[in-house]
Amino acid sequence: MDIVPEIARRRAYRSISSEALDPAAVARMLEAATLAPSCYNNQPWRFIAVSSPEALAAVRPHLSEGNAWATEAPLLVLVCTKPSLDCRLEEGRDYALFDAGLATMNLILQAEREGMIAHPIAGFNPKKAKAACGVPADFVLITVVVCAKRGENKHLVEWQLEREKGERQRKPREAVVFADRWNGEA
Numbered sequence: 001m002d003i004v005p006e007i008a009r010r011r012a013y014r015s016i017s018s019e020a021l022d023p024a025a026v027a028r029m030l031e032a033a034t035l036a037p038s039c040y041n042n043q044p045w046r047f048i049a050v051s052s053p054e055a056l057a058a059v060r061p062h063l064s065e066g067n068a069w070a071t072e073a074p075l076l077v078l079v080c081t082k083p084s085l086d087c088r089l090e091e092g093r094d095y096a097l098f099d100a101g102l103a104t105m106n107l108i109l110q111a112e113r114e115g116m117i118a119h120p121i122a123g124f125n126p127k128k129a130k131a132a133c134g135v136p137a138d139f140v141l142i143t144v145v146v147c148a149k150r151g152e153n154k155h156l157v158e159w160q161l162e163r164e165k166g167e168r169q170r171k172p173r174e175a176v177v178f179a180d181r182w183n184g185e186a
Protein backbone atom coordinates (compact mmCIF):
# COMPACT_ATOMS: atom_id res chain seq x y z
CA MET A 1 0.00 0.00 0.00
CA ASP A 2 1.19 3.49 -0.82
CA ILE A 3 1.37 4.86 2.72
CA VAL A 4 3.28 8.09 3.46
CA PRO A 5 6.83 6.77 4.08
CA GLU A 6 7.28 8.50 7.45
CA ILE A 7 4.03 6.97 8.70
CA ALA A 8 5.02 3.54 7.43
CA ARG A 9 8.53 3.68 8.90
CA ARG A 10 7.76 5.23 12.29
CA ARG A 11 7.96 2.97 15.29
CA ALA A 12 8.03 3.70 19.02
CA TYR A 13 11.66 2.60 19.29
CA ARG A 14 13.34 2.53 22.67
CA SER A 15 16.95 1.93 21.62
CA ILE A 16 18.13 5.51 21.75
CA SER A 17 21.44 7.33 21.77
CA SER A 18 22.44 10.22 24.05
CA GLU A 19 24.10 11.91 21.03
CA ALA A 20 23.19 15.61 20.61
CA LEU A 21 20.53 16.43 18.02
CA ASP A 22 20.83 18.87 15.12
CA PRO A 23 19.27 22.13 16.41
CA ALA A 24 17.93 22.98 12.93
CA ALA A 25 16.17 19.60 12.74
CA VAL A 26 14.70 20.12 16.20
CA ALA A 27 13.48 23.59 15.15
CA ARG A 28 11.79 22.10 12.04
CA MET A 29 10.17 19.42 14.19
CA LEU A 30 8.68 22.03 16.55
CA GLU A 31 7.63 24.19 13.59
CA ALA A 32 5.86 21.19 12.03
CA ALA A 33 4.00 20.68 15.29
CA THR A 34 2.63 24.22 15.23
CA LEU A 35 1.37 23.80 11.64
CA ALA A 36 -1.32 21.34 12.75
CA PRO A 37 -4.99 22.21 12.33
CA SER A 38 -7.03 23.10 15.42
CA CYS A 39 -10.63 23.98 16.24
CA TYR A 40 -11.17 27.67 15.34
CA ASN A 41 -7.40 27.84 14.91
CA ASN A 42 -7.14 27.99 18.70
CA GLN A 43 -3.69 26.34 18.73
CA PRO A 44 -4.12 25.07 22.30
CA TRP A 45 -0.76 23.24 22.38
CA ARG A 46 2.21 24.40 24.41
CA PHE A 47 5.53 22.62 24.01
CA ILE A 48 8.49 22.74 26.36
CA ALA A 49 11.64 21.53 24.63
CA VAL A 50 13.79 20.32 27.50
CA SER A 51 17.42 19.91 26.48
CA SER A 52 19.69 21.81 28.87
CA PRO A 53 21.58 19.50 31.28
CA GLU A 54 19.92 21.22 34.26
CA ALA A 55 16.37 20.95 32.93
CA LEU A 56 16.87 17.34 31.80
CA ALA A 57 18.22 16.46 35.24
CA ALA A 58 15.10 18.02 36.80
CA VAL A 59 12.63 16.06 34.61
CA ARG A 60 14.30 12.64 34.25
CA PRO A 61 13.69 11.46 37.82
CA HIS A 62 9.94 11.79 37.19
CA LEU A 63 9.83 9.28 34.33
CA SER A 64 8.31 5.94 35.35
CA GLU A 65 10.56 3.01 36.08
CA GLY A 66 9.38 1.33 32.87
CA ASN A 67 10.70 4.30 30.94
CA ALA A 68 14.27 4.01 32.18
CA TRP A 69 15.16 3.58 28.48
CA ALA A 70 14.32 7.29 28.02
CA THR A 71 16.69 8.67 30.62
CA GLU A 72 19.57 9.35 28.23
CA ALA A 73 17.55 11.14 25.56
CA PRO A 74 19.04 14.55 24.71
CA LEU A 75 15.60 16.10 24.23
CA LEU A 76 12.27 15.66 26.02
CA VAL A 77 9.34 17.61 24.60
CA LEU A 78 6.61 18.21 27.16
CA VAL A 79 3.21 18.67 25.53
CA CYS A 80 0.78 20.75 27.59
CA THR A 81 -2.69 22.14 27.10
CA LYS A 82 -5.90 22.88 29.00
CA PRO A 83 -9.56 22.59 27.99
CA SER A 84 -10.29 26.32 28.18
CA LEU A 85 -7.75 27.03 25.42
CA ASP A 86 -9.87 25.28 22.80
CA CYS A 87 -13.43 24.51 21.64
CA ARG A 88 -15.65 22.83 24.22
CA LEU A 89 -18.73 21.58 22.38
CA GLU A 90 -21.71 19.40 23.30
CA GLU A 91 -21.48 15.61 23.59
CA GLY A 92 -18.07 15.58 25.24
CA ARG A 93 -16.27 17.30 22.39
CA ASP A 94 -13.41 18.96 24.23
CA TYR A 95 -10.84 19.65 21.54
CA ALA A 96 -7.73 20.72 23.46
CA LEU A 97 -6.31 17.23 23.91
CA PHE A 98 -7.37 16.24 20.41
CA ASP A 99 -5.64 19.23 18.83
CA ALA A 100 -2.54 18.78 21.00
CA GLY A 101 -2.49 15.21 19.67
CA LEU A 102 -2.66 16.37 16.07
CA ALA A 103 0.28 18.72 16.69
CA THR A 104 2.22 15.98 18.44
CA MET A 105 1.78 13.64 15.48
CA ASN A 106 3.12 16.35 13.16
CA LEU A 107 6.14 16.63 15.44
CA ILE A 108 6.62 12.86 15.42
CA LEU A 109 6.42 12.56 11.63
CA GLN A 110 8.81 15.47 11.04
CA ALA A 111 11.22 13.83 13.52
CA GLU A 112 10.98 10.62 11.51
CA ARG A 113 11.83 12.56 8.36
CA GLU A 114 14.84 14.09 10.14
CA GLY A 115 16.15 10.66 11.16
CA MET A 116 15.17 11.02 14.79
CA ILE A 117 13.03 8.90 17.03
CA ALA A 118 10.19 10.81 18.69
CA HIS A 119 8.45 8.43 21.06
CA PRO A 120 5.48 9.74 23.08
CA ILE A 121 5.08 8.42 26.60
CA ALA A 122 2.43 8.60 29.31
CA GLY A 123 4.59 6.95 31.96
CA PHE A 124 5.73 9.83 34.14
CA ASN A 125 4.65 11.61 37.31
CA PRO A 126 2.66 14.54 35.88
CA LYS A 127 2.61 16.69 39.02
CA LYS A 128 6.35 16.42 39.56
CA ALA A 129 7.28 16.77 35.87
CA LYS A 130 5.08 19.88 35.60
CA ALA A 131 6.61 21.38 38.73
CA ALA A 132 10.12 20.67 37.42
CA CYS A 133 9.43 22.89 34.38
CA GLY A 134 7.16 25.49 35.94
CA VAL A 135 3.99 24.37 34.10
CA PRO A 136 0.95 26.05 35.71
CA ALA A 137 -1.14 23.61 37.76
CA ASP A 138 -4.29 23.92 35.61
CA PHE A 139 -2.49 22.71 32.47
CA VAL A 140 -2.54 19.03 31.52
CA LEU A 141 0.85 17.56 30.70
CA ILE A 142 -0.58 15.04 28.29
CA THR A 143 2.61 13.46 27.00
CA VAL A 144 6.38 13.68 27.03
CA VAL A 145 7.90 13.02 23.61
CA VAL A 146 11.27 11.35 23.96
CA CYS A 147 13.47 12.56 21.10
CA ALA A 148 16.79 11.01 20.15
CA LYS A 149 18.78 9.26 17.45
CA ARG A 150 18.59 5.48 17.40
CA GLY A 151 21.37 3.76 19.29
CA GLU A 152 22.31 1.10 21.76
CA ASN A 153 20.41 1.17 25.01
CA LYS A 154 21.57 -0.65 28.09
CA HIS A 155 18.36 0.19 29.95
CA LEU A 156 16.05 -2.00 27.86
CA VAL A 157 14.43 -4.97 29.57
CA GLU A 158 13.77 -8.27 27.77
CA TRP A 159 10.24 -7.55 26.47
CA GLN A 160 11.29 -4.13 25.26
CA LEU A 161 14.18 -5.66 23.29
CA GLU A 162 11.75 -8.18 21.76
CA ARG A 163 9.26 -5.42 20.87
CA GLU A 164 12.07 -3.51 19.19
CA LYS A 165 12.57 -6.29 16.64
CA GLY A 166 8.96 -7.45 16.35
CA GLU A 167 6.23 -6.60 13.88
CA ARG A 168 3.76 -3.82 14.66
CA GLN A 169 0.83 -5.09 16.72
CA ARG A 170 -2.52 -3.80 15.48
CA LYS A 171 -6.17 -4.76 15.91
CA PRO A 172 -7.77 -6.20 12.77
CA ARG A 173 -9.01 -3.39 10.52
CA GLU A 174 -12.62 -4.63 10.66
CA ALA A 175 -12.60 -4.18 14.44
CA VAL A 176 -11.88 -0.46 14.13
CA VAL A 177 -13.02 0.68 10.65
CA PHE A 178 -16.70 0.32 9.67
CA ALA A 179 -18.48 0.94 6.39
CA ASP A 180 -21.61 3.08 6.51
CA ARG A 181 -22.81 2.06 9.99
CA TRP A 182 -21.45 1.29 13.43
CA ASN A 183 -20.44 -2.34 13.44
CA GLY A 184 -18.40 -2.63 16.60
CA GLU A 185 -18.86 -3.47 20.24
CA ALA A 186 -21.03 -1.07 22.23
Ligand SMILES: Cc1cc2nc3c(=O)[nH]c(=O)nc-3n(C[C@H](O)[C@H](O)[C@H](O)COP(=O)(O)O)c2cc1C
Pocket residue numbers: 010011012013014066067120121122123124143168169
Ligand atom coordinates in the same frame (compact mmCIF):
# COMPACT_ATOMS: atom_id res chain seq x y z
C1 LIG B 1 -0.23 8.34 24.56
C2 LIG B 1 0.86 7.31 24.46
C3 LIG B 1 1.50 6.90 25.61
C4 LIG B 1 2.55 5.98 25.54
N1 LIG B 1 3.25 5.70 26.69
C5 LIG B 1 4.36 4.95 26.60
C6 LIG B 1 5.19 4.77 27.74
O1 LIG B 1 4.95 5.32 28.83
N2 LIG B 1 6.30 4.00 27.59
C7 LIG B 1 6.63 3.40 26.39
O2 LIG B 1 7.65 2.73 26.34
N3 LIG B 1 5.85 3.55 25.29
C8 LIG B 1 4.74 4.32 25.37
N4 LIG B 1 3.97 4.53 24.23
C9 LIG B 1 4.33 3.88 22.93
C10 LIG B 1 3.32 2.77 22.59
O3 LIG B 1 3.52 1.67 23.44
C11 LIG B 1 3.49 2.38 21.11
O4 LIG B 1 3.19 3.50 20.31
C12 LIG B 1 2.55 1.22 20.74
O5 LIG B 1 2.96 0.05 21.40
C13 LIG B 1 2.53 0.94 19.24
O6 LIG B 1 3.82 0.68 18.74
P1 LIG B 1 4.39 1.51 17.49
O7 LIG B 1 4.28 2.97 17.88
O8 LIG B 1 5.83 1.07 17.33
O9 LIG B 1 3.55 1.19 16.30
C14 LIG B 1 2.92 5.43 24.28
C15 LIG B 1 2.27 5.86 23.12
C16 LIG B 1 1.26 6.80 23.20
C17 LIG B 1 0.60 7.28 21.93
